[in-house]
Amino acid sequence: MSSQKRLYNVAAILRGLSITFGFMFRKRPTIQYPSVKKQHAPRFHGLHELRRYADAKERCIGCELCSSVCPANAITVIGAENSPQDRRSPGERYAARYEIDELRCIFCGMCEEACPTDAIVLTPRFEMADYRRGSFIYDKDQLLVPPDAGAGPAPNERPGGIPGDLGRVAEIKATADVEKGYDATWRGTILKTQRKGLTLLK
């Protein structure tokens, strides 16, 4: 090493010291998580939820499309026939069992893309930590919203349900319940309502 290069090294060390010193006074980007929570994007992929229609009927028709599309094999659906005395869903079938292993789930959102009735959606909820593995298998009781929890927008009143109707989109965006995650499937649902032409059962 020449003496010139050594001098350069000293200068480099001093420059490095000045950089680290300056960093001490920079604004730190840390979010103090448990006490301060970040507002997630409305379509954040978090914990699943099985939704209902406004008349409290289950949206899920037990078609098992979600479980077959699931790349992680995390969803188990066993469908059963509705009977006239006990109509759980508006379709012919309903999900007798609906289980998601949240430890297998990769939160890709394919299930909500595949769902023809928008029954399964991903909410922005993400704090699912627990002490036992078994508690990560969410069954239907845990996934299904309570009957009085509100139904969320129906397939035909989706934001952007009528393409180009931007006023409607803005209106629904403004009323969207971010916490419950009912606005989690906007893009997917536009396609689905157009394709399937589902209507809300009153």
Next chain:
Amino acid sequence: MAWWLVVLLKSALLLFVVVTSFAYAMLAERKVLGWMQLRPGPNRVGPWGLLQPAADAAKLILKEDLTPQTADPLLYKLAPFISLLTAFAVYAVIPFGSSASGTWAIGNVNAGILLILAITSLGVYGICLGGWASGSKYPLLGSVRSTAQMISYELAMSLSLIGVLILAGTTSLDGIVHAQARVWFVLPQFVACVIYIITAVAETNRAPFDLVEAETELVAGFHTEYSGLRFGLFFIAEYVNMLTVSCIAALLFFGGWNAPFGLHFVPGVVWFILKVACFMFFYIWLRATLPRLRYDRLMAFGWKVLLPVATLNLIVTAVVVAYKG
């Protein structure tokens, strides 16, 4: 009061002060490192994380004390205490204020600096034996490194201090500080000061000279096998050694308790503590900035740069003092 009671009280107080400053030096290190890396640092235990040291201490005390089967049981258990005792023993002769007031040092030894050098040299035994007695590969490599590193940097360190001793004409720490009443030795002995600071970093095994405990290569170096309280003792020893070398730097090069710019209304102890704190900050700052040196470069730097420069500095100082005095 009986003299031994005074010494006992002073020792107890000093022990408390040193252990507390160790605890908060550690917290300060984690905080400052965090700030320099755009993190907030520990802030969960107590206000601004001020109780973090207590939490750490509780954790270390409650952890299991493991001894590897291949370890030499006696030396393995003894080594942390050697490190800790030598680290603490130094404070017996470090004066925190002028001896004229008679209260700021436990012992005013007339060969204080020599005693400090002798005791700190013993500290390498703790690291060395701890690594060897672990009966494991990485600690052994760490202790081999520490032996080579600490011995070779101690040469340059001692040589850099001799210049100061020549200028002061005494080896008593009190006398050295009094000799700096007009001008601090950092000015006439600037080269020695730089060499001392560099070697002090190496002596305390701190980044960028922390090859003894290089995490990326040696897991944790000499204390890989240690856990719980014994690891804690090594940990305390490292930080107390940092404090020691900072104290020596403040005493020998930065005027000890002498006030700068004629600000004499502030007590000397405050100046001394302030100077030591600046050095501690500098250590943390260095750790946040510089990457670890390669081992052969560390040795080459010590033997081929620091040692010759320190020797040259010593010769020049001796010649100048001889001609003027």
